[in-house]
Amino acid sequence: MLSNVYRPLLALALLMLLPSILASAQSQFKLDLDRDISTCWIDCSGRVTDTINLPGRDINDPSFITKNCQFDDYLSYMSACLAQVCQSAPDAAYAVEYGREICHKAGVDISNFTLPQSYLEEASEYFTSAEYTSRGVRGVQVWGIPGWLLVLSPLALVLL
Numbered sequence: 001m002l003s004n005v006y007r008p009l010l011a012l013a014l015l016m017l018l019p020s021i022l023a024s025a026q027s028q029f030k031l032d033l034d035r036d037i038s039t040c041w042i043d044c045s046g047r048v049t050d051t052i053n054l055p056g057r058d059i060n061d062p063s064f065i066t067k068n069c070q071f072d073d074y075l076s077y078m079s080a081c082l083a084q085v086c087q088s089a090p091d092a093a094y095a096v097e098y099g100r101e102i103c104h105k106a107g108v109d110i111s112n113f114t115l116p117q118s119y120l121e122e123a124s125e126y127f128t129s130a131e132y133t134s135r136g137v138r139g140v141q142v143w144g145i146p147g148w149l150l151v152l153s154p155l156a157l158v159l160l
Contacts, residue, residue: 038098040091044081048074069103075113083119092119 045068049060052074054067060074068074078099086092092115103110114120 038091038095040082040086040095041078041098041102044078044085044095047081047085048077052077065102066106066108069106069108069110075110079114079116083116 042062045062049062049064049068052060052071054060054064054071054074060068062068082092082095082099086095096113096115100110100113103113
């Protein structure tokens with residue numbers, strides 16, 4: 001359990017990270033969609049194209065980007081694959097952003113492409129679960145001032 005001395009510092013650190021948490025994976029990790037590939041997307045694309053064929057063809061290949069992006073089954077399988085193969089939630093989030101950009105460059109708008117709803121709900125449920133909330137990370141007050149307000153004050157660092 002954290003001592004009361006460290007709780008304000010932890011709260012301040014967490015609050016300073018809040019703008020990053022709300023940002024896209026690309027901006028959080030300073031990734032460039034043009035240069036930084038998503039290995040998770042590439043891996044899943046290879047797996048999916050080995051599994052399904054394009055309509056009207058007896059083959060598929062990851063290089064058929066435009067055709068794959070237009071194919072609903074490809075996107076459905078990709079969504080499921082990303083939820084299983086990506087190593088972390090940020091990895092999966094960046095893979096989605098990367099895939100949207102790849103398809104956009106190929107002339108296909110898949111802005112509504114996302115991870116499976118069950119994956120998103122499970123991640124959300126964890127942060128409201130008793131397991132997570134019992135860890136003692138709570139809003140804190142320093143000298144009667146809410147921790148979040150200290151972040152807004154330029155004197156916050158002096159006070160701590």
